[in-house]
Amino acid sequence: MQQTTALTAGKEDYPPGDFVIWIVIYAELLAFGIFFLSYAFARSQNVELFNASQLELNRTAGAINTLVLITSSYFVVRSIAAIRENLQKQAARWMWAAIGLGSIFIVIKLFEFYTKYDEGITLSSNTFYMFYLSMTFFHFMHVILGLVILTIMATKIRHGDYTAQEHDGMETGANYWHMVDLVWIILFPLVYVIR
Amino acid sequence: MQYQSQMAAKPYFIAAILLFVGQIVFGLIMGLQYVIGDFLFPEIPFNVARMVHTNLLIVWLLFGFMGATYYLVPEEAETELHSTKLAYILFWIFLGAGVVTVLGYLLVPYATLARITGNEILPTMGREFLEQPTIIKIGLVLVILGFLYNTTITILKGRKTVVSWVLLLGLWGLAIFFLFAFYNPHNLVLDKYYWWWVVHLWVEGVWELIMGAILAFVLIKLTGVDREVVEKWLYVIIAMTLLTGIIGTGHHYYWIGTPEYWQWWGSIFSALEPIPFFMMVIFAFNMANKRRRQHPNKAAMLWAIGTPVMAFLGAGVWGFLHTLAPVNFYTHGSQITAAHGHMAFYGAYVMIVLAIISYAMPMLRGRAAANSDKSQVIEMWSFWLMTVSMVFITLFLTGAGILQIWLQRIGENPQSFMVVQEKISLFYWMREVAGVIFLIGLVLYVISFFIGGEERTAPAKA
Amino acid sequence: MSEKFTKSMARNMFYGSAVFFFLLFLALTFDTSKALPERDNREAITTEVARGKTVWEENNCVGCHSLLGEGAYFAPELGNVYTRFGNSEEAIIAFIKSRPQDGIAGRRSMPQFNLSEEDLKAVAAFLKYASEIDAAGWPPTIEG
Numbered sequence: 001m002q003q004t005t006a007l008t009a010g011k012e013d014y015p016p017g018d019f020v021i022w023i024v025i026y027a028e029l030l031a032f033g034i035f036f037l038s039y040a041f042a043r044s045q046n047v048e049l050f051n052a053s054q055l056e057l058n059r060t061a062g063a064i065n066t067l068v069l070i071t072s073s074y075f076v077v078r079s080i081a082a083i084r085e086n087l088q089k090q091a092a093r094w095m096w097a098a099i100g101l102g103s104i105f106i107v108i109k110l111f112e113f114y115t116k117y118d119e120g121i122t123l124s125s126n127t128f129y130m131f132y133l134s135m136t137f138f139h140f141m142h143v144i145l146g147l148v149i150l151t152i153m154a155t156k157i158r159h160g161d162y163t164a165q166e167h168d169g170m171e172t173g174a175n176y177w178h179m180v181d182l183v184w185i186i187l188f189p190l191v192y193v194i195r
Numbered sequence: 196m197q198y199q200s201q202m203a204a205k206p207y208f209i210a211a212i213l214l215f216v217g218q219i220v221f222g223l224i225m226g227l228q229y230v231i232g233d234f235l236f237p238e239i240p241f242n243v244a245r246m247v248h249t250n251l252l253i254v255w256l257l258f259g260f261m262g263a264t265y266y267l268v269p270e271e272a273e274t275e276l277h278s279t280k281l282a283y284i285l286f287w288i289f290l291g292a293g294v295v296t297v298l299g300y301l302l303v304p305y306a307t308l309a310r311i312t313g314n315e316i317l318p319t320m321g322r323e324f325l326e327q328p329t330i331i332k333i334g335l336v337l338v339i340l341g342f343l344y345n346t347t348i349t350i351l352k353g354r355k356t357v358v359s360w361v362l363l364l365g366l367w368g369l370a371i372f373f374l375f376a377f378y379n380p381h382n383l384v385l386d387k388y389y390w391w392w393v394v395h396l397w398v399e400g401v402w403e404l405i406m407g408a409i410l411a412f413v414l415i416k417l418t419g420v421d422r423e424v425v426e427k428w429l430y431v432i433i434a435m436t437l438l439t440g441i442i443g444t445g446h447h448y449y450w451i452g453t454p455e456y457w458q459w460w461g462s463i464f465s466a467l468e469p470i471p472f473f474m475m476v477i478f479a480f481n482m483a484n485k486r487r488r489q490h491p492n493k494a495a496m497l498w499a500i501g502t503p504v505m506a507f508l509g510a511g512v513w514g515f516l517h518t519l520a521p522v523n524f525y526t527h528g529s530q531i532t533a534a535h536g537h538m539a540f541y542g543a544y545v546m547i548v549l550a551i552i553s554y555a556m557p558m559l560r561g562r563a564a565a566n567s568d569k570s571q572v573i574e575m576w577s578f579w580l581m582t583v584s585m586v587f588i589t590l591f592l593t594g595a596g597i598l599q600i601w602l603q604r605i606g607e608n609p610q611s612f613m614v615v616q617e618k619i620s621l622f623y624w625m626r627e628v629a630g631v632i633f634l635i636g637l638v639l640y641v642i643s644f645f646i647g648g649e650e651r652t653a654p655a656k657a
Numbered sequence: 658m659s660e661k662f663t664k665s666m667a668r669n670m671f672y673g674s675a676v677f678f679f680l681l682f683l684a685l686t687f688d689t690s691k692a693l694p695e696r697d698n699r700e701a702i703t704t705e706v707a708r709g710k711t712v713w714e715e716n717n718c719v720g721c722h723s724l725l726g727e728g729a730y731f732a733p734e735l736g737n738v739y740t741r742f743g744n745s746e747e748a749i750i751a752f753i754k755s756r757p758q759d760g761i762a763g764r765r766s767m768p769q770f771n772l773s774e775e776d777l778k779a780v781a782a783f784l785k786y787a788s789e790i791d792a793a794g795w796p797p798t799i800e801g
Binding site for chain 3: 225228229231233236237240241242243245246306309310314315318320321322323357379382383384385386387388423426427430431433434435437438441442444445449450451452453454455457458460524527528529532603604605609610611612613615
Binding site: 020023024027030031034035038042123124130131134 | 431434435438439454455456459460462463464466467470
């Protein structure tokens with residue numbers, strides 16, 4: 001395919017990554033977007049229930065996870081910056097750090113899910129929890145898939161598959177991870193905070 | 196035609212067309228029973244006519260898919276079919292089983308059929324579209340396995356293309372999800388839940404892979420567009436199909452006793468289901484515009500372009516109309532469902548099978564590329580007659596559905612089902628007229644095969 | 658931008674979304690199977706009800722009627738027929754029994770299936786069980 005040089009990140013390289021990933025991103029944002037709108041609509045029908053149930057969520061855990069995910073996204077950026085300088089070792093290190101943070105997100109989220117499960121809360125408990133569990137679980141699966149993608153990328157960096165000249169694959173994967181991050185940045189305030 | 200074993204497709208295509216005619220005849224019988232309630236009663240009660248109508252549809256589409264596969268796989272894999280003999284043997288077994296089943300429906304009461312085929316040993320009968328006696332279902336699985344064996348071996352030993360690979364995935368999915376037809380618990384809700392794993396995951400899942408692959412093949416052949424481009428599109432389209440369609444199953448889980456969160460999940464994802472169909476339309480027109488050759492088979496091109504358009508209308512638009520849970524609350528199980536079902540099946544599956552038949556049949560009958568101009572004109576007439584009358588069938592059933600809902604399901608004084616049916620009978624009459632025109636179109640289609648004349652030859656590159 | 662549109666990435670997208678969404682579907686199915694006992698009236702499934710379902714199936718009732726909205730649309734919805742018939746299994750039995758052998762001139766008529774007394778009772782019990790499934794308030798009116 002088209003060879004892109006690292007330092008001429010001009011218009012022809014925009015948007016970065018493979019065109020396919022943008023189809024994925026638009027489709028996923030659309031799905032999440034409709035979910036968010038549905039949430040807003042359902043909330044307007046039953047504000048009290050939503051407000052009351054919202055207080056039962058672990059906001060600290062949510063906030064930590066937000067920081068964790070944003071930082072992880074930043075590390076991916078650093079990894080790509082490193083590969084643009086042909087610094088494979090550093091790139092791999094940043095990438096593994098991003099994966100580490102992503103895994104922390106998973107652990108914290110699992111802890112949250114477990115507490116709710118322990119309280120006997122399911123998708124059928126009430127409309128708020130239906131949305132909370134649906135959206136965070138749907139997002140959770142995206143984080144897992146994102147981690148799989150990052151791990152593949154990290155091993156490919158190690159094998160020297162990416163260079164300053166050719167790293168479209170990395171930009172493609174990074175786009176996905178940023179999307180996962182972006183969705184959480186909307187999801188967290190919407191579901192945990194805004195009342 | 197490049198490989199001798201592609202000839203195996205021919206009997207499959209012929210059988211498909213013959214059973215298609217049968218399907219439409221029974222459709223007309225049912226349409227008449229809608230307005231003249233005692234027509235053919237008690238010889239052919241409505242439920243029997245309906246079984247024949249829907250089962251023939253499924254069987255002839257399967258014949259079409261199999262024929263398409265036998266035609267397409269050798270050419271894609273660049274090798275002869277593993278066993279032409281097996282293809283012919285399976286053809287006769289499948290046809291025999293199909294004919295026996297239909298005769299069973301028509302000649303003995305259904306309860307008797309259930310008894311003599313030993314339904315009590317493994318009860319699977321009597322559920323919509325899965326009415327076949329259990330032993331026939333087992334036979335169907337065996338036929339499909341034999342067919343899959345034959346084609347998989349062929350693909351594995353030859354060139355592996357995206358088109359044949361996607362087709363194969365779709366066919367394996369078809370076989371695997373059919374196995375849920377054998378799960379029939381006493382619990383009605385569970386029964387319905389997994390019944391949809393056959394029905395929905397077929398028509399809004401794996402069948403779309405089959406459809407996409409056949410469409411891609413026909414477009415590559417007709418337009419001469421670079422295979423790389425077509426295959427990329429194919430992947431993206433079927434990815435979107437599964438992205439939306441799998442969770443889209445939820446739109447069947449609103450009112451059958453399943454948890455109510457399905458109303459949200461089902462609505463959200465099935466609202467996205469028109470997207471892959473829309474992409475298919477864009478794709479087909481794009482390929483047609485970029486075509487690098489002027490293929491002499493105009494009729495096949497018409498079918499190939501018509502397929503995504505009608506699939507988008509029938510499955511995409513008419514599906515979306517009633518897929519959101521608050522709307523579906525009123526439309527569920529009404530004539531709206533029937534309207535959607537008719538156009539979606541015609542647009543997505545009938546037309547794709549007719550497209551590959553239209554493309555392949557001239558070669559299978561020893562012509563270089565296409566039928567004579569005269570024959571093609573008749574075939575294109577049949578295209579327009581069938582397609583336009585299907586649009587009208589859909590519109591009339593939609594009208595009937597809207598009125599039905601209004602009278603029976605909305606308002607203070609809902610009227611009883613049978614009273615409402617009489618009030619909307621005008622729409623049923625109009626539907627029946629459109630159905631007759633459809634049959635005329637189909638007869639013209641069959642006639643087009645018997646029109647000779649000088650073969651249209653391919654001009655050099657456009 | 659479509660220059661950077663590679664087939665391998667398109668393939669990854671296809672396999673990725675197929676696996677991803679099927680797993681999601683399985684997860685939701687798992688939750689559904691946990692939640693069903695609350696809604697599907699399973700405690701009412703006696704041997705008689707189970708037999709009724711077989712009678713329902715072996716006479717292809719779904720070829721004309723719908724049940725919870727699924728089936729054919731030629732004859733009335735039966736998911737709530739028990740309530741429509743005044744919560745009476747006897748009324749259902751009487752209706753099925755009284756269908757004329759040769760139909761009704763010019764009108765739709767249910768065939769006479771000549772069911773045994775046990776089968777009649779069983780199918781009525783099955784329809785009562787079906788009417789007590791929690792179908793989220795569907796159908797909209799008593800007329801189905």
